[in-house]
Amino acid sequence: MVNPMANSDAERRAQYGPDRGTADTSADAGRLEAVWQAVASVTDPEIPVLSIVDLGIVAGVRIGGTCVVVDVTPTFVGCPAVEMICDEIRSAVERAGEDDVTVNTVFDPPWTSDRLTETGRRKLKEFGLAPPLASTCGNQIGRTSSSVMPPAETVPCPFCDSTETVVESLFGPTLCRSIHYCNKCLQSFEHFKTVEL
Amino acid sequence: MKPIESFDDLTTVTRDALVDLLYRLGDDELVLGHRNSEWTGLAPILEEDIAFSSMAQDEMGHAQVYYQMLHALGEPDPDTIAFSRKPREYRCASLVSLANDKNWAFCLLRQFLYDASETVRLTALCEGTLVPLAQAARKIRSEEKYHLMHGRSWVLRLGNATDESHERMQTALYEAYPHALGLFEPTAADEPLTLAGICPREEELRRQWESAVAPVLADAGLEQPETAQAAYGGRVGHHPESLTSLLNDMQIVYKIDPAAKW
Numbered sequence: 001m002v003n004p005m006a007n008s009d010a011e012r013r014a015q016y017g018p019d020r021g022t023a024d025t026s027a028d029a030g031r032l033e034a035v036w037q038a039v040a041s042v043t044d045p046e047i048p049v050l051s052i053v054d055l056g057i058v059a060g061v062r063i064g065g066t067c068v069v070v071d072v073t074p075t076f077v078g079c080p081a082v083e084m085i086c087d088e089i090r091s092a093v094e095r096a097g098e099d100d101v102t103v104n105t106v107f108d109p110p111w112t113s114d115r116l117t118e119t120g121r122r123k124l125k126e127f128g129l130a131p132p133l134a135s136t137c138g139n140q141i142g143r144t145s146s147s148v149m150p151p152a153e154t155v156p157c158p159f160c161d162s163t164e165t166v167v168e169s170l171f172g173p174t175l176c177r178s179i180h181y182c183n184k185c186l187q188s189f190e191h192f193k194t195v196e197l
Numbered sequence: 198m199k200p201i202e203s204f205d206d207l208t209t210v211t212r213d214a215l216v217d218l219l220y221r222l223g224d225d226e227l228v229l230g231h232r233n234s235e236w237t238g239l240a241p242i243l244e245e246d247i248a249f250s251s252m253a254q255d256e257m258g259h260a261q262v263y264y265q266m267l268h269a270l271g272e273p274d275p276d277t278i279a280f281s282r283k284p285r286e287y288r289c290a291s292l293v294s295l296a297n298d299k300n301w302a303f304c305l306l307r308q309f310l311y312d313a314s315e316t317v318r319l320t321a322l323c324e325g326t327l328v329p330l331a332q333a334a335r336k337i338r339s340e341e342k343y344h345l346m347h348g349r350s351w352v353l354r355l356g357n358a359t360d361e362s363h364e365r366m367q368t369a370l371y372e373a374y375p376h377a378l379g380l381f382e383p384t385a386a387d388e389p390l391t392l393a394g395i396c397p398r399e400e401e402l403r404r405q406w407e408s409a410v411a412p413v414l415a416d417a418g419l420e421q422p423e424t425a426q427a428a429y430g431g432r433v434g435h436h437p438e439s440l441t442s443l444l445n446d447m448q449i450v451y452k453i454d455p456a457a458k459w
Contacts, residue, residue, distance in 0.1 A: 076255065078257055107333050169244040171247045
């Protein structure tokens with residue numbers, strides 16, 4: 001695992017690439033690649049075009065002896081899909097020939113919307129979901145008394161890219177989505193929430 | 198102060214204080230989550246039905262995190278903690294126990310006051326010395342942003358809309374405020390938690406919370422109750438009768454068959 005205090009997630013990815021995991025021996029390297037591919041074949045049950053690797057919730061894959069450990073960092077703590085995703089990861093890795101598979105949920109590193117890959121962001125948009133906004137100065141709520149209350153966000157329309165949009169509802173069909181309306185192309189759309197630390 | 202990497206590194210006194218804190222955090226979330234879920238299908242408009250149902254899901258998820266930590270500290274498993282305790286064993290503040298009473302204004306204000314308190318507390322925990330708790334707090338805090346944006350926008354909208362909406366919000370504020378102060382009831386855990394650098398004193402959190410909510414209430418044209426007496430007791434197991442009714446509802450399936458899968 002890379003040092004979580006080092007940089008922002010985006011910087012870390014740029015520096016190290018995705019966390020491909022560790023293997024004890026070079027013989028395990030092939031296994032690790034197979035496990036990684038199996039994990040990447042699992043998609044978000046609510047967004048079936050999106051691999052969980054592009055979603056950024058795979059925090060790490062490790063092989064030690066006969067056992068394989070996959071760490072999952074959930075988008076939202078209370079997301080009911082997490083259990084299903086973990087089950088699917090376990091099945092996929094077992095199908096790749098592993099018998100001893102453990103899937104953990106972890107909060108370190110925490111998932112933030114910066115963990116979405118560029119492919120992930122593109123697929124969200126193609127799916128009709130406005131991708132999260134790039135994080136700015138981080139989540140400032142609570143840092144000082146004058147900034148406890150977060151500012152409203154303007155989300156560009158995924159269909160026409162206009163920023164003439166308004167928030168219809170901060171909560172949507174899943175915990176990770178909000179509902180917006182575009183005043184330019186006159187369509188409702190959903191936004192994958194911007195989650196930052 | 199030096200970070201505490203693992204629960205194993207805690208002294209007995211700090212460990213006991215931490216258990217007390219985690220019960221307070223988890224029980225507030227669980228009980229308010231249940232109250233929110235009582236709006237599912239009944240909220241005044243569809244978007245708010247979704248909002249309160251989503252917040253219920255969030256709060257329940259957060260409760261589970263705290264209960265998992267308690268389990269790691271030797272307490273029963275999360276389901277047993279949630280469903281098998283008696284009212285006196287709960288450590289939630291009275292604010293979350295109070296019945297919804299079909300009172301939309303009250304529930305909105307309660308949620309806003311609560312979310313602001315949670316944000317203040319989580320921010321402090323993020324900066325605290327206990328690494329596993331700081332990591333969980335950092336994650337949970339990132340989700341609270343949307344709760345606060347939701348609460349603030351409604352408080353501002355309804356506080357400034359019609360005479361009737363203003364009146365209802367003001368009444369709700371007078372009603373909720375003493376119970377919101379009860380979120381910061383001092384307990385015997387304050388001293389050890391402060392000494393270990395895990396969490397500041399309740400009075401300090403209360404000060405931060407007051408300066409956070411005051412400007413929003415002022416912008417909403419609402420008068421902040423200056424002399425409200427804090428409603429204490431929840432943190433030592435003295436609860437309004439409404440908690441007993443809530444738990445009777447929430448625990449009914451578990452009591453019929455504790456081993457049931459559902």
